[in-house]
Amino acid sequence: MERSNYILYKIGFAVITLLAVLLFNFVLFRILPGDPIKLIIHSPRMTREAQERIRASFGLDKPVWFDVQRLERGDVLGAFDTQFTAYLLNLLRGDLGISFATRGGVADLLKQRVWRTVILVFLGDVIAIMAGMAIGLIGAWRRGTRLDAGILLLALFTWALPTFFMGIILVLLLGRGRLPIGGMVTPGLRPADGLTYWIDVGKHLVMPTIAMAIVYTGEYILIMRSGVMEVLAEDYILTAKAKGLSTLRILRDHALKNAMLPMVTMIALTFGYTVGGAIQVETVFSWPGLGRLMYESIQKRDYPVLQGTFLLLAASVIIANLLADILYSVLDPRVKVE
Amino acid sequence: MGVIGALMLLLVVSVAVFAPWVAPYDPYERVQVTPEQILTPPDPQHLLGRDDAGKDVLSQLIYGSRVSLTVGFTASFMAMVIGTTVGLVAGYFGGRIGNVLMRVVDFLMVIPELPLMLVIIAVMGRGLLNIILVIGLLGWTYTARLVRSQVLSVKERQFVLRARSVGASSVRIMTRHIFPQVLPLVIAQAVLDISVAILAESTLAFLGLGDPTLVSWGNMLNFAFERGMSRRAWWFLLPPGFAIVWVSLSLVLIGNTLDEIVNPRLRTHHLFDPRRMIAPTLAVRPAQEREATEPT
Numbered sequence: 001m002e003r004s005n006y007i008l009y010k011i012g013f014a015v016i017t018l019l020a021v022l023l024f025n026f027v028l029f030r031i032l033p034g035d036p037i038k039l040i041i042h043s044p045r046m047t048r049e050a051q052e053r054i055r056a057s058f059g060l061d062k063p064v065w066f067d068v069q070r071l072e073r074g075d076v077l078g079a080f081d082t083q084f085t086a087y088l089l090n091l092l093r094g095d096l097g098i099s100f101a102t103r104g105g106v107a108d109l110l111k112q113r114v115w116r117t118v119i120l121v122f123l124g125d126v127i128a129i130m131a132g133m134a135i136g137l138i139g140a141w142r143r144g145t146r147l148d149a150g151i152l153l154l155a156l157f158t159w160a161l162p163t164f165f166m167g168i169i170l171v172l173l174l175g176r177g178r179l180p181i182g183g184m185v186t187p188g189l190r191p192a193d194g195l196t197y198w199i200d201v202g203k204h205l206v207m208p209t210i211a212m213a214i215v216y217t218g219e220y221i222l223i224m225r226s227g228v229m230e231v232l233a234e235d236y237i238l239t240a241k242a243k244g245l246s247t248l249r250i251l252r253d254h255a256l257k258n259a260m261l262p263m264v265t266m267i268a269l270t271f272g273y274t275v276g277g278a279i280q281v282e283t284v285f286s287w288p289g290l291g292r293l294m295y296e297s298i299q300k301r302d303y304p305v306l307q308g309t310f311l312l313l314a315a316s317v318i319i320a321n322l323l324a325d326i327l328y329s330v331l332d333p334r335v336k337v338e
Numbered sequence: 339m340g341v342i343g344a345l346m347l348l349l350v351v352s353v354a355v356f357a358p359w360v361a362p363y364d365p366y367e368r369v370q371v372t373p374e375q376i377l378t379p380p381d382p383q384h385l386l387g388r389d390d391a392g393k394d395v396l397s398q399l400i401y402g403s404r405v406s407l408t409v410g411f412t413a414s415f416m417a418m419v420i421g422t423t424v425g426l427v428a429g430y431f432g433g434r435i436g437n438v439l440m441r442v443v444d445f446l447m448v449i450p451e452l453p454l455m456l457v458i459i460a461v462m463g464r465g466l467l468n469i470i471l472v473i474g475l476l477g478w479t480y481t482a483r484l485v486r487s488q489v490l491s492v493k494e495r496q497f498v499l500r501a502r503s504v505g506a507s508s509v510r511i512m513t514r515h516i517f518p519q520v521l522p523l524v525i526a527q528a529v530l531d532i533s534v535a536i537l538a539e540s541t542l543a544f545l546g547l548g549d550p551t552l553v554s555w556g557n558m559l560n561f562a563f564e565r566g567m568s569r570r571a572w573w574f575l576l577p578p579g580f581a582i583v584w585v586s587l588s589l590v591l592i593g594n595t596l597d598e599i600v601n602p603r604l605r606t607h608h609l610f611d612p613r614r615m616i617a618p619t620l621a622v623r624p625a626q627e628r629e630a631t632e633p634t
Contacts, residue, residue: 013441013444016445017445017448017449020445021449025457028457028458028461029461031461152594153339156587156590156591156594157583157587159586159590160533160537160583160586160587160589160590161583162537162540162541162544162579162582162583163541164541164544164545164559164563165559165579165582165583168559168563168575168579169576169579172570172572172575172576175570269447269448271450272447272448272449272450272451273450273451273452275450275452275453276450276451276452276453276541279452279453279456279545280452280541280544280545283544283545284563294453294456294545295545295546298456298460298545298546298547299546301460303460303461306456306457306460307457309453310453310454310456310457313450313453314449314450314453314454317448317449317450318448318449321448
């Protein structure tokens with residue numbers, strides 16, 4: 001199949017996946033035990049009529065999926081006037097509901113926090129990818145030596161280490177050092193200018209980034225090491241060696257380039273784990289991003305925020321995977337649909 | 339490395355089995371403590387100190403191994419059964435059924451696992467059974483892919499054709515002829531999955547979604563983080579964390595070794611240092627030695 005077909009297929013898959021996540025999110029929220037309105041209304045003195053009015057204002061007086069009675073009356077369009085349709089329309093308008101805890105819009109809350117997570121994940125992942133690729137390459141080249149065994153052991157160790165525990169160790173080890181270990185800005189800081197403020201934020205970012213980078217470096221070492229090992233066994237490596245190329249050139253121009261291709265897919269696939277890691281690291285270091293938001297909304301049972309954050313995280317991972325698939329098809333035009 | 343891993347695992351399993359005899363105190367028992375006894379550092383009576391409720395940390399650590407191992411083994415077993423079945427069916431029948439199954443796998447793989455687990459457990463409740471079910475039901479995708487790709491090559495072999503020609507049914511061919519061929523790979527993967535499940539359980543518990551009625555390493559870390567962090571209660575923070583590392587490292591070492599045995603990928607390559615080559619067959623040796631003695 002041609003490349004354009006491949007890309008169309010991948011876009012189609014991403015759209016279906018997104019729709020399935022939307023559906024899942026909708027269903028999960030409906031099977032919550034108890035009446036959602038009761039979670040908002042705390043006053044027992046509120047009259048039934050007032051309760052019903054609040055219910056109607058949230059659209060909860062409508063049927064969930066499909067209005068069979070209105071369809072029987074011949075009102076086809078009206079049959080879709082349901083909770084599910086309202087949910088989809090609200091999403092299209094960027095309305096993710098209202099937080100139980102702050103009574104503010106969930107979308108605004110997410111908008112405020114999303115960049116803090118993006119920058120943490122980006123920095124941590126980029127450092128981990130570069131370090132993991134370099135170390136993995138050396139490990140594969142020196143396969144079977146003490147150096148390789150050491151690298152493998154190190155990678156397996158960080159793989160066995162829970163991300164949040166890495167954060168806790170860093171706090172205990174370096175907590176009394178000069179770098180801050182919690183929050184995003186020094187409390188009470190009245191920045192004289194923007195620069196002082198951003199330097200302070202940058203300092204707070206160092207520790208969470210290190211924690212993320214260490215844990216995910218191990219993962220990329222393992223992926224890169226096995227990828228390069230496979231490439232090095234290919235015949236074109238033997239050809240390159242027979243031509244008299246130096247080891248450095250073979251590794252750089254022949255092995256690295258070919259091993260990087262599958263890395264694109266692997267980086268996208270591990271992106272979901274990286275997001276999971278961000279939740280843990282943000283929790284340990286009180287970095288006020290989406291992950292910390294998820295932790296806080298679990299503590300407060302703030303379901304709308306929890307659902308909204310999940311939706312945003314899932315959508316970004318799905319889109320990141322789609323972009324990786326498209327990038328892959330540009331880098332390697334041989335790909336086609338299975 | 340595999341033997342070291344097995345010994346490490348054996349130690350934890352025996353501690354978990356004999357917990358009531360090994361542990362100096364019963365962590366489920368109520369204790370009367372004075373405020374001074376809260377979060378006290380290690381002393382001869384309490385080798386790992388006391389926690390935020392004045393309980394012995396070492397005893398909790400010993401009992402906590404039971405929860406981790408239970409979750410790890412049951413969830414990974416579930417994942418193994420589902421993944422193998424899906425992989426066998428998808429690989430053997432291929433076509434439309436296979437396509438649909440593999441799209442389900444792709445779908446589950448692309449959704450971030452931890453946020454999904456958090457949302458489900460937060461809504462469904464944090465009982466041990468729910469935790470095991472969520473980890474098991476979400477963790478089978480990699481096994482399914484692995485099994486499918488193996489089945490695709492195994493089913494082309496002669497013995498499958500032979501079995502079919504003597505009238506064996508599809509189910510029989512899958513269970514009796516193909517399944518034994520993929521079993522070693524599945525087991526190596528299942529061992530790795532146990533560590534994944536243990537890590538997932540402790541992460542959920544750390545984030546406040548562990549079974550509140552049980553003493554588990556993740557719950558301990560949650561309490562230690564919430565209440566012991568400001569006092570730098572390392573005796574409460576570090577032991578459960580390193581216990582998790584110990585178990586999952588042991589499983590990773592076993593799994594990795596099994597994987598290298600049953601999955602004889604390329605043991606060597608073209609840039610391999612010939613001096614480090616383990617003695618190959620006699621026919622190749624002269625050439626090897628010549629290369630080795632040459633200055634490089």
